[in-house]
């Protein structure tokens with residue numbers, strides 16, 4: 001079942017769970033959730049916490065955590081796929097601050113739930129260091145710091161080059177910022193631990209269960225699977241990148257493959273040479289960020305650098321590795337940490353995330369009111385999926401709250417054009433972003449967006 005992930009997916013090697021059986025026959029529930037990742041499981045969690053009498057079923061095509069939730073870098077961070085400066089420009093001070101605070105609250109709540117429910121997912125609340133490795137990135141960080149002050153956000157402070165290099169020894173750091181609201185965790189242990197918790201709370205989880213159609217059935221929704229059906233009053237679609245394969249989201253979400261590599265465990269001498277003794281996560285400020293973190297067994301996970309979009313939004317197991325991206329990741333690792341030139345890489349894998357035109361996630365309800373969706377986190381869904389799941393809870397329960405008023409809820413999301421224009425425009429955008437990253441590295445350009453990219457986005461919007 002874990003075809004494609006194989007032994008390369010370190011997180012799956014180091015977390016065990018015996019899959020549940022698939023749906024057979026007919027099951028009647030109040031809420032059916034399609035997708036067994038963080039969005040689906042946190043939604044089940046919040047619903048059952050609000051109303052333990054609800055009958056909730058989670059339906060997962062493969063196994064719990066098969067998607068990005070079992071493969072990610074494990075950064076629970078406030079980022080909604082754009083810097084604070086951009087968020088503020090797009091939504092204004094009040095709405096941008098509300099979104100940031102909602103996700104920061106989620107990180108605290110996730111930490112509390114993990115502790116209270118005994119989910120052993122190697123949760124380490126070490127904060128985040130965003131570093132600049134060239135002048136253009138430094139300007140972006142300065143603008144984010146100004147935005148944080150203007151929005152009245154706390155827990156964010158500037159770092160000069162000496163501060164950043166004192167924390168972690170890389171000759172590439174020119175400065176940065178430190179944010180307290182960030183934890184790193186073992187993603188597969190979180191998603192599987194959460195599955196156990198929601199089962200204890202009363203949810204039924206079906207694995208190996210492909211939902212092949214959802215149709216009206218006497219005022220309810222019938223979700224058909226190869227060996228049975230679930231009939232529900234309300235449905236939550238939590239399939240992220242895979243939503244692009246449905247008629248509703250075909251032109252609103254595009255799958256993008258993103259990749260990581262992982263080192264062997266470092267020796268004590270190697271850790272001393274890097275000086276990185278906390279569990280703070282690190283990101284740079286490229287468009288296609290590099291992000292890296294320690295694991296509890298002393299490895300470094302190193303990810304980002306590029307993303308790959310396939311024609312017709314293809315999602316397939318053979319895309320779970322990419323030797324070109326892996327080689328580029330290794331080169332930037334060695335440039336960042338020349339003192340680790342002899343360290344070997346033991347794992348490489350990737351997975352699809354859902355990209356939207358606005359670079360923001362989408363939460364909403366389809367017109368007949370029984371199908372709610374939460375997807376399209378772009379590169380950052382670990383903590384936003386917890387926030388979004390509370391939005392989905394409120395939608396299912398028919399409540400209007402501060403959460404259902406957040407800027408990424410019920411907002412009209414622009415469409416990508418049909419294929420092959422979709423792939424061409426997404427590819428143009430990707431190349432434009434990479435070109436800007438390269439220009440910054442050569443010391444040219446400012447922190448603002450590439451003019452070509454702005455034109456493409458205007459056309460798409």
Ligand SMILES: Cc1cc2nc3c(=O)[nH]c(=O)nc-3n(C[C@H](O)[C@H](O)[C@H](O)COP(=O)(O)OP(=O)(O)OC[C@H]3O[C@@H](n4cnc5c(N)ncnc54)[C@H](O)[C@@H]3O)c2cc1C
Pocket residue numbers: 034035036037038039040059060061062063064065066067068069070071072073074075076077209210211212238239240241242258259260303349350351352353374375377378379380381382383384385
């Ligand atoms: C390599 C990588 C690194 C990342 N690093 C980070 C990070 O460090 N921090 C961060 O915030 N974000 C990161 N992300 C993104 C983050 O992992 C995702 O945003 C998040 O996991 C999305 O969760 P989800 O539950 O919405 O979707 P997913 O976890 O993708 O779950 C969707 C599930 O739906 C199932 N499904 C699809 N179709 C059907 C169907 N028809 N019937 C039944 N089931 C179906 C799939 O099998 C899948 O398991 C990363 C992603 C990747 C790939």
